[in-house]
Amino acid sequence: MTSPFAAAAAAGRIISHRPTTIGILSRRSPCRLLLRPQTRSITDMERQTRQMNRSMARMDKLEAPQPSMRTGQTNAMLEEVAELLLPSTFVTPPFFRRPSIFTETRDRIKFEWVRLKIKAQDLVSRYLARLWHSDPFIRKDLIPSAEALHRNMYTAYARGDIDSLSRICGRDLYHTFRNRIVSRPSNVQFSWKFSGYNSRSRVMSHKVGMLGQGKGDENSIRQAVVRIDSTQTLIKGVDGKVVKGTGEPTRTVEYIVLSKRRRGGVPESPWVVWGTVTESGMDEIRAHGIPPQQGDSTVSGSGGRWNR
Known part of the structure; x- marks a missing residue:
């Protein structure tokens, strides 16, 4: 069995930082439905990376725990890793928002190179998951699950259904x-x-972060x-009256x-948001050579239509 410290070291290699806020991303929408994304500065990310490396170095020097402690500590670390965004998560923008091939040729070449490199890394991670865990290479349930969770999440949030949100999020x-x-x-x-x-x-x-050391x-x-x-x-609505400015259909891209x-030994959990x-x-590509590991996992609550 892999020790919890080996698992922590492996987790440190695939995790960059904890995200801060969630939002519905609607850059092209006439109004924001829920949230406004917040981005960490490069200095903050570098500082957090150094802190993570120091923590991993200290853990490597600690004495290994007794066998009775290993399972609980490993599971706790896996729970923590599940709340972090895997590094090099690349979301390709539409062609008209990429660097121009005519006026920004060098940037466009760099952009496409990074995009293809990370796509190849994602394919390798999924191939290893298929090889080691017998997971399907292509998940046919991805889009149906995302659409269903997306609708159910906002419906539950609007009506204040906390129990449903605990299963969705x-x-x-x-x-x-x-x-x-x-x-x-x-x-x-x-x-x-x-x-x-x-x-x-x-x-x-679509990628898989492998926390183990090999097959099995x-x-x-x-x-x-x-x-x-x-x-x-x-x-x-406030006191049964519709608030002015709400109730208009809005196109939103998220x-x-x-x-x-x-x-190990437990079936794969269901998808959650x-x-x-x-x-x-x-x-970010100029600063790091790869996209930042940034994202939003909590509600910022600033400027959104939910707060009107």
């Missing part, structure tokens, strides 16, 4: 939704309606990013992150 996202529901005034009501999809949902990223060690995290372009309507985990991520851009 990851730990951090659930606690944030729960706190906002508990603090919602009793005279405020929300109604969320789904009108339809404006285009087919697409899988933008089945601790892993699977994450996927699905682009959902839909028309939604949010109605807010990059929903799904996550599931596998423990981890949060959202933004499209990858050139600033």
